[in-house]
Amino acid sequence: MKTFNNEQILKLQTGVTDLLAAIGDDPDRSGVIETPERVVKAHAEIFAHTGETQFSDYKLFDTTQDADMVVVEGIPFYSMCEHHLLPFFGTVDVSYVPDGEIIGLSKVPRLVDWASRRPSVQENLTHLIADEMQRIVHPKGLAVNVTARHMCMEMRGINQPGTQTNTSIYRDLLKTDTFLRDSFARRVSQR
Numbered sequence: 001m002k003t004f005n006n007e008q009i010l011k012l013q014t015g016v017t018d019l020l021a022a023i024g025d026d027p028d029r030s031g032v033i034e035t036p037e038r039v040v041k042a043h044a045e046i047f048a049h050t051g052e053t054q055f056s057d058y059k060l061f062d063t064t065q066d067a068d069m070v071v072v073e074g075i076p077f078y079s080m081c082e083h084h085l086l087p088f089f090g091t092v093d094v095s096y097v098p099d100g101e102i103i104g105l106s107k108v109p110r111l112v113d114w115a116s117r118r119p120s121v122q123e124n125l126t127h128l129i130a131d132e133m134q135r136i137v138h139p140k141g142l143a144v145n146v147t148a149r150h151m152c153m154e155m156r157g158i159n160q161p162g163t164q165t166n167t168s169i170y171r172d173l174l175k176t177d178t179f180l181r182d183s184f185a186r187r188v189s190q191r
C-alpha cells in the first residue's frame with residue numbers, strides 16, 4: 001500500500017469533498033461524511049505503484065534444464081484507465097523461454113499486480129509487463145497477452161457492456177517459432 005504524506009491526504013480529501021458537492025450531493029450527509037477518508041485509503045491501494053519504473057520484488061534461480069516454454073496464465077488484474085479514472089480489469093497470460101535463469105513463479109502475478117496499480121492504458125500496461133520480464137529474466141522468447149473489460153466503454157460513453165479488448169506482445173522465439181507461438185496462442189484463446 002502507498003503511504004501518502006499529509007499534504008497529499010489533504011489534497012485528496014478536499015478533492016473528493018469538492019467532487020461530491022460539484023455533482024450535487026451534500027458532502028455533510030451521514031452516508032458520505034467519511035467517504036473522502038475512505039477514498040484516500042482505497043487510492044493508496046489502487047494506485048500503490050504510481051510513478052515506479054522498476055519491479056524489484058523477485059527471485060531468480062539458475063537452471064540447467066531449460067524448459068521449451070513456461071506459461072503462467074489467467075492472472076487476474078485490476079487497473080484504472082488514465083483517461084476516465086474508471087476501472088479496467090481482466091487477465092494476463094505470460095510466457096517465456098528461459099535462457100539459463102527462471103523467475104520464481106509467484107513473482108509473475110506480483111509483477112502483473114505491480115504494473116496494474118497506477119493510471120494506465122491497456123497497451124502501456126502490456127508493454128510494462130513485457131519490458132520488466134525482459135529486463136529481469138532476459139529470456140530467449142517472451143509473450144504477454146492481456147484481455148480486459150473497460151468500464152469507460154461499458155457504463156458510459158459508447159455503453160457497450162461485455163466488450164473485451166485484447167492486447168498482446170510476442171518477442172524473439174515466441175514470435176519467430178511458429179510451434180511455440182501457436183501453442184501459447186491456442187492455450188490462451190481456449191480459456
Ligand SMILES: Nc1nc2c(ncn2[C@@H]2O[C@H](COP(=O)(O)OP(=O)(O)OP(=O)(O)O)[C@@H](O)[C@H]2O)c(=O)[nH]1
Pocket residue numbers: 081082083088120121122123150152153156157158
Ligand atoms: N487505446 C486505448 N484507449 C483507451 C483505453 N482506455 C480508454 N480508452 C479510450 O480513450 C479514448 C478517449 O477518447 P476521448 O474522445 O478523449 O474521450 P471521450 O469523449 O470520453 O470518449 P468516449 O469514450 O468515446 O466517449 C476513448 O476512445 C476510450 O475508449 C485503453 O486502455 N487503450
Ligand SMILES: [Zn+2]
Pocket residue numbers: 081082083084085086150152153
Ligand atoms: Zn477510459
